[in-house]
Amino acid sequence: MSIDKDKIKHISKLARISLDSKKSDSLAKDLTSIFKFIEQLNELNTDKVEPLSSILNSPLRSREDKIDDGKIRDKILENSPKKNEEFFVVPKVIE
């Protein structure tokens, strides 16, 4: 399948990545060849195959819903690109 510029525009919107026209062109070209490569999989009949999402035989372990750390707010905020006291700051969302 060929991936055109409009499709790139749609996917990049979903992925929240802004792209200029030149970059969209080169990505359309790259993705077209990559999907051509990927579509080799269509040679295989997989109707009766169960999908494999994890190689682990057992289900994921879950922990008790109990706080075992906490009190690390200031540490976490230290890496924030923009903060105000104990809050992350983002561009205005509502008028």
Added chain:
Amino acid sequence: MSEVINKNLSEIIDLIKKKEIKSEELTKLYIDRANKSKKLNSYITTCFEYTTQKAKEFDKKPNFNSLLPGVPLAVKDLFCTNGFKTTAGSKMLENFVPKYESTVTENLWKEGAILLGKLNCDEYAMGSSNETSYFGNVINPVARDTVPGGSSGGSASALAANLTPATIGTDTGGSIRQPASFTGTVGLKPTYGLCSRWGIVAFASSLDQAGPMTKSVKDCSIMLEAMAGFDKKDSTSIYKKKENYSKNLKNNIKGIKIGIPKEYRVEKMPKEIEELWNKGKSILKDLGADIVDISLPHTKYALPTYYIVAPAEASSNLARYDGVKYGYRSSKGSDLIEMYENTRSEGFGDEVKRRILIGTYVLSSGYYDAYYLKAQKVRQLIKKDFDENFAKVDAILTPSTPSSAFKIGEKTNDPISMYLNDIFTVPVNLAGLPAISVPAGLDKKGYPLGLQLIGKTLDEQNILNVAYAFEKNCNFKNEIKSWWL
């Protein structure tokens, strides 16, 4: 004293234990060499003052009973290190200083090792040549115009150049084994779940594994022993008793069955690699192993499957980089959405964008079944190939890579040709199996080539033993001359 840095990790540990060298002296040797080796661009961040301080502390109160007593180590910059920048090779994390330590690195420090610094890698571990790093490409000490492989390219380069006695990398599709092969070093990807993923910058969570990169198989067993172990902070960590890989290392492989998969004889593979593979077979045969021809019929579908599964997981893992809580934030954009879009556009490099877009697309409404679900089904078939064959053989021998180290810039314009580098390593990640790349010979140009041994789930000891026996009888010598000094 400078010949100390040519030694293997196990020999260096012996010197420390016999008090023939102090941790501080040893540390100074590596720092001096790193300062003279900047041309290789192996490091992103160094913390030499901290290393020296820690080495002094070790010498004052040494504990010689640990696995890595007072040994300075540099690690891939994908492992979060508390208080030291962790960039993942990306502009996005250029100034990120974790407030916590990854479990794997914590395990190393508990065994007495000391952090030297953080090694260059492909951006978010996406690449096979270390050319996607925001911090520039890395030079392979084998030859000045070649790549060290990737994504753990800085790790492989630093190790081969004797800037660190051993190191660790991560392997999602070959990122430990391929650079090990390109630099004449040993690299092991453990069974999925053996080493904790906690605190490692995530790429593709169902495939990522951390593993050792070393100059010898014995070193590899020591490092694996130090790194591995159950961790309740990783929900995919396997609960099992810690193993003594180094103590149990033995080179008697009589009667072990080694499978040779015919599908790994790919088109356009250089004759030298075929010959090397044959050499590997005959060495193991002479040591008493049974060589068995096997078939892994879905091998050719592993790479296309990988290029759906890995980008899909990456696109969802990398959704967290939005410029709000940590990492880079663009100053452009009039509202929140524009801020997100500009942050991600400016913060991620081309290869990362490519993979996020592939992943977003295969997971998007209307395409999920055709791509992602299809890939999960083929992944099942690939795993089944291995399961069926491991009822008959104990390990599988293949080449590690379809070529030796290539030239810088040679493959950067063609993503598919770059992806094909991982053709022999990717199936192992999809099946979650352990595999080790061991140096096996040099090609006509004098560049190293490796062979890969694939093992059963959690059978690391067995592939280490076969690799150990192979290493002893292969007489591989890396011919790296320190031309960059």
